[in-house]
Amino acid sequence: MESFFEKVYRVVRTIPRGKVVTYGQVARLAGRPHAARMVGWAMSASSPARPVPWHRVVGAGGRLVISKAVQYFQIQKRLLQQEGVEFRGDRVVMSRFQWQRGLRKASRRAQS
DNA sequence: ATACTGACACGGG
DNA sequence: CCCCGTGCCAGTA
Numbered sequence: 001m002e003s004f005f006e007k008v009y010r011v012v013r014t015i016p017r018g019k020v021v022t023y024g025q026v027a028r029l030a031g032r033p034h035a036a037r038m039v040g041w042a043m044s045a046s047s048p049a050r051p052v053p054w055h056r057v058v059g060a061g062g063r064l065v066i067s068k069a070v071q072y073f074q075i076q077k078r079l080l081q082q083e084g085v086e087f088r089g090d091r092v093v094m095s096r097f098q099w100q101r102g103l104r105k106a107s108r109r110a111q112s
Numbered sequence: 113a114t115a116c117t118g119a120c121a122c123g124g125g
Numbered sequence: 126c127c128c129c130g131t132g133c134c135a136g137t138a
Contacts, residue, residue, distance in 0.1 A: 036120035
Protein backbone atom coordinates (compact mmCIF):
# COMPACT_ATOMS: atom_id res chain seq x y z
CA MET A 1 0.00 0.00 0.00
CA GLU A 2 1.11 3.51 -0.74
CA SER A 3 2.74 5.23 2.21
CA PHE A 4 1.79 8.68 3.38
CA PHE A 5 5.00 10.07 1.95
CA GLU A 6 4.35 8.49 -1.41
CA LYS A 7 1.01 10.26 -1.50
CA VAL A 8 2.58 13.54 -0.45
CA TYR A 9 5.15 13.36 -3.22
CA ARG A 10 2.49 12.33 -5.71
CA VAL A 11 0.29 15.28 -4.77
CA VAL A 12 3.18 17.72 -4.90
CA ARG A 13 4.22 16.48 -8.33
CA THR A 14 0.77 17.36 -9.67
CA ILE A 15 1.11 21.02 -8.73
CA PRO A 16 1.24 22.91 -12.03
CA ARG A 17 4.11 25.23 -12.81
CA GLY A 18 3.43 28.76 -11.66
CA LYS A 19 1.06 27.69 -8.85
CA VAL A 20 1.52 26.97 -5.16
CA VAL A 21 -0.31 25.09 -2.40
CA THR A 22 0.04 25.19 1.37
CA TYR A 23 1.47 22.46 3.59
CA GLY A 24 -1.95 22.03 5.16
CA GLN A 25 -3.55 21.67 1.73
CA VAL A 26 -1.11 18.93 0.76
CA ALA A 27 -1.78 17.17 4.05
CA ARG A 28 -5.51 17.19 3.33
CA LEU A 29 -5.06 16.02 -0.25
CA ALA A 30 -2.82 13.21 1.00
CA GLY A 31 -5.50 12.11 3.43
CA ARG A 32 -4.14 13.44 6.74
CA PRO A 33 -5.71 16.83 7.54
CA HIS A 34 -3.49 17.34 10.57
CA ALA A 35 -0.16 16.22 9.22
CA ALA A 36 1.07 19.54 7.87
CA ARG A 37 4.33 19.20 9.75
CA MET A 38 4.96 15.83 8.18
CA VAL A 39 4.59 17.44 4.78
CA GLY A 40 7.29 19.92 5.69
CA TRP A 41 9.48 17.09 6.81
CA ALA A 42 8.83 15.23 3.56
CA MET A 43 9.85 18.29 1.57
CA SER A 44 13.08 18.71 3.48
CA ALA A 45 13.76 15.05 2.79
CA SER A 46 13.26 15.37 -0.96
CA SER A 47 16.36 14.48 -2.88
CA PRO A 48 17.64 14.36 -6.47
CA ALA A 49 16.71 10.68 -6.38
CA ARG A 50 13.08 11.58 -5.80
CA PRO A 51 12.70 14.98 -7.45
CA VAL A 52 9.62 16.94 -6.41
CA PRO A 53 8.73 20.60 -6.92
CA TRP A 54 9.12 21.29 -3.20
CA HIS A 55 9.35 25.03 -3.83
CA ARG A 56 5.65 25.10 -4.80
CA VAL A 57 4.64 24.26 -1.24
CA VAL A 58 4.33 27.29 1.03
CA GLY A 59 2.98 28.12 4.46
CA ALA A 60 -0.54 29.33 5.21
CA GLY A 61 -1.27 32.71 3.71
CA GLY A 62 1.54 32.32 1.21
CA ARG A 63 4.37 32.76 3.70
CA LEU A 64 7.68 31.13 2.95
CA VAL A 65 8.17 29.06 6.07
CA ILE A 66 11.84 28.25 5.69
CA SER A 67 13.98 30.35 8.01
CA LYS A 68 15.39 33.38 6.21
CA ALA A 69 18.76 32.40 7.65
CA VAL A 70 18.73 29.24 5.57
CA GLN A 71 19.87 29.44 1.98
CA TYR A 72 16.82 27.55 0.76
CA PHE A 73 14.62 30.51 1.61
CA GLN A 74 16.08 32.57 -1.23
CA ILE A 75 16.30 29.57 -3.52
CA GLN A 76 12.60 28.88 -3.12
CA LYS A 77 11.66 32.50 -3.72
CA ARG A 78 13.81 32.67 -6.80
CA LEU A 79 12.48 29.41 -8.25
CA LEU A 80 8.91 30.60 -7.81
CA GLN A 81 9.58 33.98 -9.37
CA GLN A 82 11.15 32.23 -12.33
CA GLU A 83 7.80 30.48 -12.83
CA GLY A 84 5.98 33.76 -12.79
CA VAL A 85 4.67 33.63 -9.22
CA GLU A 86 4.42 37.12 -7.75
CA PHE A 87 5.18 38.18 -4.20
CA ARG A 88 4.07 40.97 -1.95
CA GLY A 89 6.97 41.32 0.39
CA ASP A 90 7.96 37.80 1.42
CA ARG A 91 4.63 36.20 0.73
CA VAL A 92 3.03 34.79 -2.39
CA VAL A 93 -0.03 36.61 -3.71
CA MET A 94 -2.31 33.67 -2.92
CA SER A 95 -5.41 35.25 -4.41
CA ARG A 96 -3.89 34.70 -7.83
CA PHE A 97 -1.34 31.90 -7.48
CA GLN A 98 -2.77 29.37 -5.05
CA TRP A 99 -3.64 26.16 -6.84
CA GLN A 100 -7.27 25.22 -6.18
CA ARG A 101 -8.25 21.57 -6.26
CA GLY A 102 -11.91 20.82 -5.80
CA LEU A 103 -12.11 22.79 -2.58
CA ARG A 104 -15.77 23.23 -1.64
CA LYS A 105 -15.18 26.34 0.40
CA ALA A 106 -13.31 29.23 -1.12
CA SER A 107 -9.92 29.96 0.41
CA ARG A 108 -10.71 32.18 3.33
CA ARG A 109 -7.21 33.41 3.97
CA ALA A 110 -5.94 36.08 1.64
CA GLN A 111 -5.67 39.19 3.77
CA SER A 112 -2.97 41.14 5.52
C1' DA B 113 9.00 4.75 27.52
C1' DT B 114 9.94 10.09 27.97
C1' DA B 115 11.54 14.47 25.99
C1' DC B 116 12.66 17.32 22.43
C1' DT B 117 12.49 18.90 17.73
C1' DG B 118 10.74 20.38 13.32
C1' DA B 119 10.56 23.69 5.89
C1' DC B 120 2.89 23.61 9.93
C1' DA B 121 -1.78 25.71 11.26
C1' DC B 122 -4.65 28.47 13.93
C1' DG B 123 -6.61 31.29 17.54
C1' DG B 124 -5.35 35.03 20.97
C1' DG B 125 -3.18 38.93 22.81
C1' DC C 126 2.28 42.73 12.11
C1' DC C 127 4.77 39.87 15.68
C1' DC C 128 5.01 36.52 19.49
C1' DC C 129 3.02 32.49 21.97
C1' DG C 130 0.63 28.37 23.28
C1' DT C 131 -1.67 24.26 21.68
C1' DG C 132 -2.71 20.44 18.54
C1' DC C 133 -0.42 17.42 15.42
C1' DC C 134 2.75 13.27 14.04
C1' DA C 135 7.17 10.89 13.06
C1' DG C 136 12.06 10.69 13.95
C1' DT C 137 15.89 10.97 17.20
C1' DA C 138 18.36 11.04 21.61
